[in-house]
Amino acid sequence: MNIIKTLSQNKVAMVGFFVLAIFCLIAAFGPLLYDGSPWKMVQRPFLPPFENSNYLLGTDTLGRDVLAGLIYGTRISLLVGLVSTLIALLIGIPLGAYAGYFGGWVDELLMRFTEIFQTVPSFALAIVIVAIFEPSVYSITSAIAIVSWPPVARLVRGEFMSLRSQEYVLAAKLNGQTHRNIIMREILPNSLSPIIVLASLMVATAILLESSLSFLGLGDPEIMSWGYMIGAAKTVVRQAWWLSFIPGLAIALTVLSLNLLGEGLNEALNPKMSGKREN
Amino acid sequence: MKPLLQVEDLTIRLPKGGDREFAIQKVNYNLMPGEILCVVGESGSGKSMTANAIMGLLPKTIQVDAGTIIFDGVDLASLEERRARELRGNRISMIFQEPMTALNPLMRVADQIGEVFLIHTNMNAKQRDERALALLVDVGLPDPEKMMKAYPHQLSGGQRQRVMIAMALALEPAILIADEPTTALDVTTQAQILKLIKELQEKHNTAVMFITHDFGVVAEIADRVVVMEKGQMVEIGGSDDVLNNPQHEYTKKLIAAVPPLVAPHREALLEVTPVLTVNNLCKTYSTGGGWFSKARVVKAADDVTFTLHRGETLGLVGESGSGKSTVSRCVVRLLDSDSGEILIGEDAIQDLNTAELAPYRKRIQMVFQDPFASLNPRKTIGQIIADGPIAQGMEPAKALAKAAELLDLVELPRAALDRYPHEFSGGQRQRVGIARALAHDPEILVADEAISALDVSVQAQILDLLDTLKVRLNLAILFVVHDLRVAAQVCDRVIVMQKGKVVEMGVTKTVFEAPSHEYTKSLIDSIPGASWRSDLPDHIPQEGQPEKQPAMSSV
Known part of the structure; x- marks a missing residue:
């Protein structure tokens, strides 16, 4: 519980945490409380923000409610970010763990496999994957997961390589513990903190990726997302800048607060590594 | 004579939440010109x-x-940074414990030493090089011209420490502070470095403040001694007085814990049952080496043969790189040996796979x-054991009950079961480590430097515990150790290793009194403070008479 205490004393991280918490609440309850479909044309197009109290953030090029779009977009952004990170962790942790723990040819094989993914620019790969399967929430989430697991595998491998020669791991071997037990119960719990930090930053990257895909028109056509909103407004930036600015701000805020939280987590979990504290 | 440095009532506060309020409290001592003052204490003192x-x-x-800390009429404790910097490295300089990290790995030795002159003097490049070369000659480095161009990673630990000393003495400082300068070194290198410090100190009449935990080192070089305990200065005096006639209880306790350098007479075992036999064990490491370069091959174990008997403590001694740890790890099969035989009882285990190995x-x-x-x-202590x-x-409930019994055996409270390792001190953790090893009711215990990370008073307790357990459980112990004082006290027989080879093997008393191999002789001669405490005091716990022990139902 020490970690939570340290984290709560870090004001910057707490700002990030609260912004994120608000976004999460919006994602969970927003669509239930704010009635109005993001696709329905409700007013004249290009209604500027704060002019009509019914449509606080105005309307877009087709007269759709921007606020509704923003609220529905929060849901999809956070969902894709979280789920794809989760999948990436599920791929990356076991691969990295096996490579780092066993070393030798297992390591060679798994790391060369990882490098295949690392040599291809991740955004291009994501575009290709989404384009092959048709754009849907599922294909986007899997595409993001597939391009973002290699750093996890690398990190976990490094942690395992340094921890596997620790004396408590040797002692477990001498105890006759199985490899599975040693990996799961001796090494993994001790390498969790850098993984948690990395995961928080990965959520931010995933949200950016999702927005970029939607911006290019590769988003799920059924679902309103922040990236799609910017993409749709890109031709009218000079007449109606707010149409790009508002969802852009939402993306920036989410990513920024995730980064602040990740930084805070890093400091709380690895006080020696972050170099902020002098001992 | 006027003291060079006066430390008066110095008190340093620790940040809130530390384990005590003051790091040091009301410390008073003087440093006289041309003397070696040793500051001794355990870790955290x-x-x-x-x-x-x-x-x-x-x-x-x-x-x-x-x-205050008065040096040359100014108080160093309140001196502003800019003026303090002029004194540092110039009038007062320091050498550190870790020669590996104290030098900049990207700078050649010549530049490293030259930097001192660059900062504090107006010498030109040629003069700097000349002085640096003279210093390298002074500290006795072989082939100084070549050394000038070497990078730190090309030097051995002892050579690096010599470079550090050359740097520290570059400007002929009035005071040299040495913070555990020999702790990371092997015993023979340590002896050379201590001799060098003493020589240079006499030659330049430098005052040396030597910080150490090792009373052997104190006996070797100190003129006067300050003993610290938990931030308090408990004793100060001439080195003869403090070492041979300590006044304070704590000093007495510390000195009593230093193992004397005489092997006590030990009864030979009546019946000899071999439990572990190692025949012609070989293990080679090769590092580097690719398509174009030749691999560096190190023979860490070269034709090692020995037998360990039930109820016996066999010491495996040697300096770092002698291969003693490699042998111990091969024996427990943490490392695979290249060739040779390892027999537990009558069964060869060197080629068994994980499943076949399990019963052994x-x-x-x-x-x-x-x-x-x-x-x-x-993990909690209970889980660990x-x-x-x-x-x-074994069933978990039964295993936990056994863990509780084992805690009794290693003299830890049963309440420790549900606590985590960070709540315990080094000595207590080592007891947990012993309990974990004993949880299997082993016949053989391999102790790989099991006490070298501990303070000397704690060392003594752990050694006592191991000795008691050995007798109670009739264990055979393979004791890997670099400290010959310890080896002399606890081992029935010793094996001396050098560069992967066994150079001498025999009954401890014989090996220490009449070593037959040159290397063993040099090892024994290098032990600091060899002349001090070379007699056996009477309070050494006698074997076979375990002290008060909690009752044990079964172990």
């Missing part, structure tokens, strides 16, 4: 604090609370060196 305060190396969170794991167990790295920080038996198929 605050012995380095004064030195750090003198050099302005205190961390930002720790500040001098009260008191119980019979041979290991106690590790580092009490902080050898316990999983995320019970894990082994559970992995071998």
Whole structure:
């Protein structure tokens, strides 16, 4: 519980945490409380923000409610970010763990496999994957997961390589513990903190990726997302800048607060590594 | 004579939440010109604090609370940074414990030493090089011209420490502060470095403040001694007085814990049952080497043969790189040997796979060196001890009950079961490590430097415990150790290793009194303070008479 205490004393991280918490609440309850479909044309197009109290953030090029779009977009952004990170962790942790723990040819094989993914620019790969399967929430989430697991595998491998020669791991071997037990119960719990930090930053990257895909028109056509909103407004930036600015701000805020939280987590979990504290 | 440096009532406060309020409290001593003052204490005694305060190396969170450090008429404790910098490295200089990290790995030796002149003098490049070369000759480095161009990684630990000393003495400082300068070195290198420091100190009439935990080193070089305990200065005096006639209880306790350098007479075993036999064990490491370069091959174990008997402690001694740890790890099958035989009882185990090895794991167990790295920080003590038996198929409840009994055996409270390793001190953790090894009821215990990370008073307790357990449980112990004083006290027989080879093997008393191999002789001659405490005091616990022990139902 020490970690939570340290984290709560870090004001910057707490700002990030609260912004994120608000976004999460919006994602969970927003669509239930704010009635109005993001696709329905409700007013004249290009209604500027704060002019009509019914449509606080105005309307877009087709007269759709921007606020509704923003609220529905929060849901999809956070969902894709979280789920794809989760999948990436599920791929990356076991691969990295096996490579780092066993070393030798297992390591060679798994790391060369990882490098295949690392040599291809991740955004291009994501575009290709989404384009092959048709754009849907599922294909986007899997595409993001597939391009973002290699750093996890690398990190976990490094942690395992340094921890596997620790004396408590040797002692477990001498105890006759199985490899599975040693990996799961001796090494993994001790390498969790850098993984948690990395995961928080990965959520931010995933949200950016999702927005970029939607911006290019590769988003799920059924679902309103922040990236799609910017993409749709890109031709009218000079007449109606707010149409790009508002969802852009939402993306920036989410990513920024995730980064602040990740930084805070890093400091709380690895006080020696972050170099902020002098001992 | 006027003292060079006066430390008066120096008090340094620790940040809130530390384990005590003051790092050091009301410390008073003087440093006279041309003397070697040793500051001794165990870890956490605050012995380095004064030195750090003198050099302005205190961390930002720790500040001098009260008191003064007078040097040359100025108070170093309150001196502003700019003026302090002029003194540092110039009038007062320091050498550190870790020669590996104290030198900049990207700078050649010549530049490293030249930098001191660059900062503090107006010498030109040629003069700097000349002086640096003269210094290297002074500190006795072989082939100084070649050394000038060497990078730190090309030097051995002892050579690096010599470079550090050359740098520290470059400007003929009035005071040299040496913070555990020989702790990371092998015993023979340590002897050379101590001799060098003493020689240079006499030659330049430098005052040396020597911080150490090792009373052997104190006996070797000190003129006067300051003893620190938990931030308090408990004793100060001439080295003869303090070492041979200590006044304070703590000093007495510390000195009593230093093992004397005489092997006590030990009864030979009546019946000899071999439990572990190693025949012609070989293990080679090759590092580097690719398509174009030749691999560097190190023979860590070269034709090693020995037998360990039931109820016996066999010492495996040698310096770093002698291969003693490699042998111990091959024996427990943490490392695979290249060739040779390892027999437990009558069965060869060197080629068994993981599954076949499982029944033998119980019979041979290991106690590790580092009490902080050898316990999983995320498990309770109970889990740590019970894990082994559970992995071998014991019911969890029964294994936990056994863990509780084992805690009694290693003299820890049963309440420790539900606590985590970080709540315990180094000595207590090492007891947990021993309990974990004993959880399998092994016949053989391999102790890999099991006490070298501990303070000397704690060392003595752990050694006592091991000795008692050996007798009670009729264990055979393979004791890997670099400290010959310890080896002399606890081992029935010793094996001396050098560069992977066994150079001498025999009954401890014989080996120490009449070593037959040159290397053994040089090892024994290098032990610091050999002339001091070479007689056996009477309070050494006698074998076969375990002290008060809690009752045990079964172990």
